[in-house]
């Protein structure tokens with residue numbers, strides 16, 4: 001049996017957005033306090049007995065979300081061309097985090113983006129066969 005450890009951190013940021021071509025009030029500028037849950041898998045432990053230090057996951061996440069905080073997402077790449085839906089934001093965060101954290105032992109498993117307390121998207125990617 002192979003051990004797998006999944007670390008999860010949560011952080012948040014505040015940002016405005018509006019949805020292009022959306023038939024409803026979300027096509028007007030409005031804001032959310034977005035919550036971000038990041039799940040990271042490790043296939044083993046380091047010399048300290050950690051999969052990945054929670055602090056390292058938080059630091060990598062905040063490095064990205066600091067650029068989104070108190071901004072209008074529609075003004076920022078890639079959301080100046082890609083609709084800033086929870087789906088697209090979660091996928092974007094997953095890609096940016098994977099570049100920072102993935103290595104031979106560590107994989108970003110999922111990013112869950114909470115748009116409100118009642119609605120979230122969880123983004124994952126299938127491993128290539």
Ligand SMILES: Nc1nc2c(c(=O)[nH]1)N=C([C@H](O)[C@H](O)COP(=O)(O)OP(=O)(O)OP(=O)(O)O)CN2
Pocket residue numbers: 019026030084085086087115116118119
């Ligand atoms: N699958 C998705 N659905 C919706 C998204 C999205 O990103 N992905 N986004 C929105 C809007 O951004 C909107 O701001 C959120 O709307 P809603 O969930 O209706 O938020 P409310 O707080 O108004 O919800 P109530 O629970 O009805 O009060 C819409 N859909």
Ligand SMILES: [Zn+2]
Pocket residue numbers: 017026030031032115
């Ligand atoms: Zn919204």
